Amino acid sequence: MNAVAPLPPAAVEIVALSKRYAPGTPAAVDAIDLRIASGSYCCLLGPSGCGKSTTLRMIAGHESVTSGDILLDNRNITNLPAAMRGTAMMFQSFALFPHLSATDNVAFSLKMKGVGKAERQKRARDLLARVAMGHLAERKPGELSGGQQQRVALARALITEPRVLLLDEPLSALDPFLRIQMRAELRRWQKELGLTFVHVTHSQEEAMALADTMVVMNHGVIEQVGSPHEIYNHPANEFVARFMGGHNVIDTPAGPIAVRNDHMRIAADSQADGLAAAITDVEYQGTYVLLGLALEAAAPERRNVSVLLGEAAFLASPYAQGETVRLSWAEADACALAVAP
Numbered sequence: 070m071n072a073v074a075p076l077p078p079a080a081v082e083i084v085a086l087s088k089r090y091a092p093g094t095p096a097a098v099d100a101i102d103l104r105i106a107s108g109s110y111c112c113l114l115g116p117s118g119c120g121k122s123t124t125l126r127m128i129a130g131h132e133s134v135t136s137g138d139i140l141l142d143n144r145n146i147t148n149l150p151a152a153m154r155g156t157a158m159m160f161q162s163f164a165l166f167p168h169l170s171a172t173d174n175v176a177f178s179l180k181m182k183g184v185g186k187a188e189r190q191k192r193a194r195d196l197l198a199r200v201a202m203g204h205l206a207e208r209k210p211g212e213l214s215g216g217q218q219q220r221v222a223l224a225r226a227l228i229t230e231p232r233v234l235l236l237d238e239p240l241s242a243l244d245p246f247l248r249i250q251m252r253a254e255l256r257r258w259q260k261e262l263g264l265t266f267v268h269v270t271h272s273q274e275e276a277m278a279l280a281d282t283m284v285v286m287n288h289g290v291i292e293q294v295g296s297p298h299e300i301y302n303h304p305a306n307e308f309v310a311r312f313m314g315g316h317n318v319i320d321t322p323a324g325p326i327a328v329r330n331d332h333m334r335i336a337a338d339s340q341a342d343g344l345a346a347a348i349t350d351v352e353y354q355g356t357y358v359l360l361g362l363a364l365e366a367a368a369p370e371r372r373n374v375s376v377l378l379g380e381a382a383f384l385a386s387p388y389a390q391g392e393t394v395r396l397s398w399a400e401a402d403a404c405a406l407a408v409a410p
């Protein structure tokens with residue numbers, strides 16, 4: 070038997086889904102609608118407390134739903150127990166049993182289902198081999214590195230042949246170097262296995278690197294859904310532009326706009342066009358130099374802006390702290406932002 074999902078991956082559909090932990094408190098998740106394409110990598114992204122983990126736990130069946138529905142390939146799973154949904158969860162701490170070998174950790178859920186020892190060990194070893202852990206199958210978690218533990222956790226989640234894998238901050242326990250390496254591995258596995266992954270993170274960079282679809286949440290609602298490219302280049306509103314970073318929000322007579330800081334044009338003050346601004350910081354970043362500036366005529370919350378210059382462009386005209394300059398942008402680089410009603 071093939072150890073990896075024989076069924077096609079499932080699409081997840083969320084309809085008017087809400088979660089209120091206690092009566093009279095604000096909803097942690099507030100009537101959200103979302104469709105996650107089958108076989109795609111979806112990242113739920115947002116600041117702490119925005120409701121992304123609650124949403125994931127409701128899909129997993131680890132949290133009850135206050136109202137609304139969750140469908141997996143048009144099958145309503147809202148009230149099914151976690152084990153019957155066709156989902157599997159991979160946790161932040163990996164939650165491996167410390168006294169069991171990698172093989173026994175991976176085989177554990179098959180043991181619970183009454184699968185015979187020879188069969189479950191074979192399937193566990195096949196899966197461990199698939200995530201390049203075959204040679205370490207008899208080690209206990211304490212004898213494995215963080216990255217190796219993550220692979221065991223992945224194999225353990227996959228042994229139940231899920232159609233959707235749910236990942237709750239799966240990289241946050243790893244050091245920064247390993248996090249980037251394992252991020253690439255997660256992406257590769259998702260494509261290789263062809264499963265639907267739903268991954269919760271608070272890191273914009275992680276979501277941009279991994280996702281086919283990003284879902285940006287704030288205060289229990291979805292602010293924007295799109296590919297990393299769409300969201301980075303066309304943030305829907307000021308929250309998304311600021312949360313994604315790398316953008317300036319500027320008031321114009323036609324309303325607020327976002328302009329990427331690497332698309333800003335900067336010129337000496339003698340060239341009259343553009344908004345006057347004073348340079349407050351010059352930060353050398355290697356490939357780039359990040360200039361911090363204060364706009365002269367802007368509301369206090371819109372005063373601070375930044376400009377990212379390539380190192381060569383900066384060296385050609387090395388602006389210094391205290392200097393006054395003019396800022397402008399090409400019309401095509403200005404993204405109109407929706408204003409809250």
Ligand SMILES: Nc1ncnc2c1ncn2[C@@H]1O[C@H](COP(=O)(O)OP(=O)(O)OP(=O)(O)O)[C@@H](O)[C@H]1O
Binds near residue numbers: 097115118122271
């Ligand atoms: N078990 C709980 N009981 C009561 N309130 C909760 C519970 N779990 C979460 N909340 C609240 O619901 C809101 C959303 O929490 P949730 O954990 O979904 O956010 P999050 O975006 O995943 O945040 P983080 O990145 O910090 O984990 C928060 O205001 C949180 O305090």
